[in-house]
Amino acid sequence: MKAWLKSLVYSDDIVGALTIFLIILVVFFSLMTPHFFSMNNFYSIIGNIPAMAILCLGLTYVVLVGDLDLSLGSILGITAILAVFFFKVMGFPLWLNLLSCVFIGGLFGALNGVIVTKIGINSIITTLGTMALIRGLTYWIAMDVDAMQVGRITDPAFLNFGRYYFPEDSRLIPITLVYICILYVASYIFLNHTSFGRKIYAVGSNEATARLAGINVKRVKLVCYILAGMLSAFGGLVLVAQLGLGEAYTGQNMILEVVTAVVLGGVLLTGGKGRLTGVIIAVLILGVIRNGMVHLEQVTDISFYWRDVAKGVILLLAIGLYSVRKSFNAKRLRTRQ
Amino acid sequence: MKAIGFKLNTTASLFIFLACLIVLFSFTSEHFLSYYNITSLLTNISYSGIAAIVLTLIIISRGLDISIGGVIGLTTVVIATLYSQNDPLPTWLILLIGLGVGAIVGMINGWCITALDMDPIITTLGAMAITRGLAYVISDSQSILMFEDTTDYISNGAIFFIPIPIIIFLITALVFSILLHKSKFGRAVYAIGANEISAEFSGISIKSKKMILYILSGIAASLSGIILIGQTSVGMPQHGLGTELEVITAVLLGGTALSGGKGTIYGTVAGVLILGVLFNGLTISGVRYVHLQIFQGILLLVAVATYEIKTRNEVAR
Numbered sequence: 001m002k003a004w005l006k007s008l009v010y011s012d013d014i015v016g017a018l019t020i021f022l023i024i025l026v027v028f029f030s031l032m033t034p035h036f037f038s039m040n041n042f043y044s045i046i047g048n049i050p051a052m053a054i055l056c057l058g059l060t061y062v063v064l065v066g067d068l069d070l071s072l073g074s075i076l077g078i079t080a081i082l083a084v085f086f087f088k089v090m091g092f093p094l095w096l097n098l099l100s101c102v103f104i105g106g107l108f109g110a111l112n113g114v115i116v117t118k119i120g121i122n123s124i125i126t127t128l129g130t131m132a133l134i135r136g137l138t139y140w141i142a143m144d145v146d147a148m149q150v151g152r153i154t155d156p157a158f159l160n161f162g163r164y165y166f167p168e169d170s171r172l173i174p175i176t177l178v179y180i181c182i183l184y185v186a187s188y189i190f191l192n193h194t195s196f197g198r199k200i201y202a203v204g205s206n207e208a209t210a211r212l213a214g215i216n217v218k219r220v221k222l223v224c225y226i227l228a229g230m231l232s233a234f235g236g237l238v239l240v241a242q243l244g245l246g247e248a249y250t251g252q253n254m255i256l257e258v259v260t261a262v263v264l265g266g267v268l269l270t271g272g273k274g275r276l277t278g279v280i281i282a283v284l285i286l287g288v289i290r291n292g293m294v295h296l297e298q299v300t301d302i303s304f305y306w307r308d309v310a311k312g313v314i315l316l317l318a319i320g321l322y323s324v325r326k327s328f329n330a331k332r333l334r335t336r337q
Numbered sequence: 338m339k340a341i342g343f344k345l346n347t348t349a350s351l352f353i354f355l356a357c358l359i360v361l362f363s364f365t366s367e368h369f370l371s372y373y374n375i376t377s378l379l380t381n382i383s384y385s386g387i388a389a390i391v392l393t394l395i396i397i398s399r400g401l402d403i404s405i406g407g408v409i410g411l412t413t414v415v416i417a418t419l420y421s422q423n424d425p426l427p428t429w430l431i432l433l434i435g436l437g438v439g440a441i442v443g444m445i446n447g448w449c450i451t452a453l454d455m456d457p458i459i460t461t462l463g464a465m466a467i468t469r470g471l472a473y474v475i476s477d478s479q480s481i482l483m484f485e486d487t488t489d490y491i492s493n494g495a496i497f498f499i500p501i502p503i504i505i506f507l508i509t510a511l512v513f514s515i516l517l518h519k520s521k522f523g524r525a526v527y528a529i530g531a532n533e534i535s536a537e538f539s540g541i542s543i544k545s546k547k548m549i550l551y552i553l554s555g556i557a558a559s560l561s562g563i564i565l566i567g568q569t570s571v572g573m574p575q576h577g578l579g580t581e582l583e584v585i586t587a588v589l590l591g592g593t594a595l596s597g598g599k600g601t602i603y604g605t606v607a608g609v610l611i612l613g614v615l616f617n618g619l620t621i622s623g624v625r626y627v628h629l630q631i632f633q634g635i636l637l638l639v640a641v642a643t644y645e646i647k648t649r650n651e652v653a654r
Binding site: 129 | 627
């Protein structure tokens with residue numbers, strides 16, 4: 001029993017531990033609240049996570065090369081406004097709207113990447129700057145959009161982009177779930193079974209060695225930033241389609257939750273290590289907490305706002321556990337020698 | 338000797354830049370140089386300036402504290418909640434508890450960073466979520482009014498026409514410049530930032546130094562919160578939202594390097610003043626808030642890029 005617990009805490013593979021944590025949470029909320037355990041509620045949990053899941057995927061790329069991108073929430077926000085702007089003011093058809101939004105997301109990602117790789121500024125400061133910059137641009141564009149009273153989207157083709165179900169009449173699989181699956185599976189194959197994907201891991205685990213091995217480190221990093229930007233833009237588009245609404249403050253406080261999920265999912269902040277299975281389970285854990293706290297507030301007197309506290313505590317626990325594990329492993333290595 | 342020359346140069350050029358801004362804005366707006374505008378400008382910057390001064394020490398020691406904004410929000414909520422009870426505690430005790438809030442958060446940050454060897458950015462990011470979340474929980478997302486003479490005096494009072502927040506800011510700057518530039522503790526902070534391992538081998542107790550820094554940072558943030566609650570007469574969880582960005586921008590603008598071991602209090606004071614004058618001047622000249630936000634992001638990037646390129650040139654030479 002004790003050895004089993006030890007292997008859970010100290011083993012490098014935390015997917016098992018995360019799955020158990022997720023199950024415990026689901027059981028806890030199911031026992032405590034009457035309406036948590038129902039098909040409808042599970043659909044609503046799934047319906048709430050697509051933007052998060054896609055953003056987390058984007059951040060994972062950047063964290064894997066050893067950087068951090070705080071501007072992803074802002075990129076999601078500007079996409080939300082631009083989607084409305086292109087649609088209502090410019091009259092773009094759906095495909096052109098999607099394409100240009102993802103393209104612009106990629107441009108912002110490239111901006112981050114160029115500043116980090118060419119000028120050599122620390123990624124956190126760079127993206128802290130672009131976070132403010134892009135959010136400012138968003139408010140600027142939104143002033144025009146608001147003035148024209150066009151914040152809402154009612155076009156069914158656009159809404160179906162985020163609200164469609166397969167098959168259409170029995171409403172079994174939401175289209176957003178399909179997006180998540182496709183993106184995660186594609187990324188999994190890209191990261192693990194292509195040479196470029198392996199280069200991403202190589203750059204993250206040791207930049208100097210990677211350079212000596214002939215990898216163009218700057219280009220690999222740049223590609224990761226661009227991918228992160230494009231994925232954030234796609235997440236923004238899905239969110240707008242789901243809500244039927246684009247607002248300037250969309251995704252304002254999202255990045256904290258995204259960082260929490262990625263770290264909780266076992267992606268090392270120093271880069272080079274991390275699995276997508278861990279990330280998606282971490283996204284589910286945060287989604288369940290967010291949903292479960294609402295149910296819990298209805299039954300008990302526990303304020304809904306405890307979820308923010310819980311989020312911070314989980315982030316600290318995840319990092320703390322990792323640190324403890326690291327020093328334990330180092331000690332074990334030393335005693336073996 | 339050469340190092341001192343460079344230091345003076347950087348700070349001097351910052352103050353020249355500041356003087357240019359002041360001249361520029363006195364032309365674009367006739368109200369810029371009025372007594373009222375100058376005191377309100379200085380009062381506004383002193384609130385984030387206090388936090389910036391302590392953050393300078395943390396960044397020099399190669400750490401970072403992002404929880405400043407959250408601590409400000411939590412402090413205002415705690416103070417206002419305590420004051421709005423039926424039978425409130427004496428004000429001095431409430432203010433002391435307010436400062437204690439920052440000290441406790443700083444202590445937790447410091448403990449995680451030193452004892453558990455956790456990354457300072459992620460640790461304080463977590464602390465930011467926790468403090469902000471607790472502020473929402475305690476206040477139930479409401480604004481709590483607080484009209485109280487002492488806090489009002491701290492924020493709006495004046496001695497010899499100098500508003501008290503400015504005096505607090507100047508005293509903080511003075512105390513910390515002595516601490517950083519003239520004391521053993523200050524030398525240790527530079528040593529830790531320059532090379533942590535060699536600092537440890539030369540007998541500096543790194544953990545206790547770092548602990549003290551994070552506790553001081555928490556207390557400084559709480560002090561900012563106390564000034565803010567006096568200025569606005571309200572405690573609310575949204576107080577201090579985005580302050581961390583402003584504070585970090587000011588510190589980096591002042592020439593403190595994120596890679597540690599380099600920076601001065603004078604530089605940070607110059608950075609705080611430049612940010613304050615810039616935003617006040619632009620606002621008074623009729624620039625809209627959204628454009629200011631864009632400007633802030635660009636300014637942060639340009640400042641850091643300038644220093645980065647400058648350092649690289651020096652290394653190349």
